[in-house]
Amino acid sequence: MATLNLNYDKLQAGYLFPEIAKRTRAFQAEHPDAKIMRLGIGDTTEPLTSSVIAGLHRGVDKLADVQTYTGYGAEQGNTELRQALADRYRGLGVSIEPDEVFVSDGAKPDSANIQSIFGVDNIVAVQDPAYPVYVDSNVIAGRTGQWKDGRFQGLVYMPCTADNGFIPAVPEGKVDLIYLCSPNNPTGAVATREQLKTFVDYARNVKAVIIFDSAYAAFISDPELPRSIFEIEGATECALEISSFSKEAGFTGVRLGWSVVPKALICENAEAGKVHRLWNRRQTTMFNGASNIVQEGGLAVMSEAGQRECAEMVAYYMKNARTIKDGLETLGLTVYGGVNAPYVWMQTPNGTSSWEFFDKLLNEAHVVGTPGSGFGPSGEGFFRLSAFGHAEDIEAAVSSIRENLAL
Numbered sequence: 524m525a526t527l528n529l530n531y532d533k534l535q536a537g538y539l540f541p542e543i544a545k546r547t548r549a550f551q552a553e554h555p556d557a558k559i560m561r562l563g564i565g566d567t568t569e570p571l572t573s574s575v576i577a578g579l580h581r582g583v584d585k586l587a588d589v590q591t592y593t594g595y596g597a598e599q600g601n602t603e604l605r606q607a608l609a610d611r612y613r614g615l616g617v618s619i620e621p622d623e624v625f626v627s628d629g630a631k632p633d634s635a636n637i638q639s640i641f642g643v644d645n646i647v648a649v650q651d652p653a654y655p656v657y658v659d660s661n662v663i664a665g666r667t668g669q670w671k672d673g674r675f676q677g678l679v680y681m682p683c684t685a686d687n688g689f690i691p692a693v694p695e696g697k698v699d700l701i702y703l704c705s706p707n708n709p710t711g712a713v714a715t716r717e718q719l720k721t722f723v724d725y726a727r728n729v730k731a732v733i734i735f736d737s738a739y740a741a742f743i744s745d746p747e748l749p750r751s752i753f754e755i756e757g758a759t760e761c762a763l764e765i766s767s768f769s770k771e772a773g774f775t776g777v778r779l780g781w782s783v784v785p786k787a788l789i790c791e792n793a794e795a796g797k798v799h800r801l802w803n804r805r806q807t808t809m810f811n812g813a814s815n816i817v818q819e820g821g822l823a824v825m826s827e828a829g830q831r832e833c834a835e836m837v838a839y840y841m842k843n844a845r846t847i848k849d850g851l852e853t854l855g856l857t858v859y860g861g862v863n864a865p866y867v868w869m870q871t872p873n874g875t876s877s878w879e880f881f882d883k884l885l886n887e888a889h890v891v892g893t894p895g896s897g898f899g900p901s902g903e904g905f906f907r908l909s910a911f912g913h914a915e916d917i918e919a920a921v922s923s924i925r926e927n928l929a930l
């Protein structure tokens with residue numbers, strides 16, 4: 524008799540984007556002439572850059588010739604690409620070996636899969652609000668209880684509030700796995716070295732493991748801010764890092780990411796080397812490697828020309844972030860983020876709830892954003908606006924907000 528994993532029934536976050544789509548459709552049906560402007564989606568919109576396109580073409584052409592054809596590659600990824608990524612870490616003053624880098628089909632799958640190498644009785648801490656997959660993958664794995672009063676029982680929520688600059692304090696009790704995302708989706712906050720050090724110190728103390736998502740590292744312009752958890756001394760003993768080509772190179776649909784699992788990483792029942800070996804085992808067992816065409820594109824991203832072009836694309840999105848932030852500030856709204864991250868996190872005015880503000884913004888300005896409460900209980904009273912649009916659409920949306928939003 525087959526049975527289902529009923530932990531799936533506990534999931535809540537699947538509600539957010541369908542609900543946004545439903546309310547947007549209903550508004551459009553009632554106002555067929557309204558031009559709806561979308562600042563809600565965390566998806567890139569600019570085309571791939573020329574060197575990256577050339578790299579992808581190269582990948583295709585190699586498959587056309589018996590001399591250069593390749594089938595299955597190493598599950599851990601193309602050697603040259605792993606080397607290029609290790610070199611990038613070296614540029615940050617961090618020593619990572621190429622075989623500590625695991626190329627993948629993206630940071631979301633890695634974020635979802637990484638929990639599977641840890642015990643089911645581990646206590647999990649997440650930033651609140653957070654990118655939903657950290658929570659949901661652990662709910663599915665059975666590391667939480669039921670959803671009750673807006674929270675999963677058994678999960679440790681680390682509140683990210685205006686008071687702490689949206690970077691939480693370390694948990695008060697003992698936890699085992701800690702998910703951190705910096706620059707943060709949805710708040711746009713970036714942890715300083717000192718803030719990350721408090722987490723590294725905590726984790727080393729209690730033998731916890733930090734799962735650090737650096738998918739937005741390329742959006743940091745402040746040279747003082749860390750782009751990798753491994754910039755913090757001692758982090759290779761207590762942290763692994765998950766990252767992606769999606770946002771820095773526009774690979775959201777192309778699919779390429781990587782994880783760094785240092786050999787020095789330890790936990791309660793694993794000496795140095797074992798966590799690394801287990802992730803290697805997980806990947807070689809369950810994954811057959813990222814596409815060889817796409818990895819050729821990834822190598823092009825890592826080339827000098829690719830890095831220059833991608834930096835321009837990032838700058839383009841960050842100019843959008845500035846447009847959003849400045850426009851909202853002119854209205855006297857309180858906004859956070861948007862400086863070293865492509866998300867602007869605004870406080871909803873006059874105590875409106877996140878969903879009330881969603882409806883208000885849609886009705887009055889015809890702009891769609893993302894209610895903060897969809898990312899966790901501490902997101903209530905906040906609203907996320909994304910800079911990943913075409914500049915002219917962002918400008919039109921901001922003008923409409925300035926002209927039509929009644930405050």
Ligand SMILES: *Cc1c(COP(=O)(O)O)cnc(C)c1O
Nearest residue numbers: 629630631654708738767769780
């Ligand atoms: C977009 C995003 C990613 C990227 O995921 P991919 O699967 O590589 O596209 C990872 N983490 C966060 C927080 C994100 O917002």
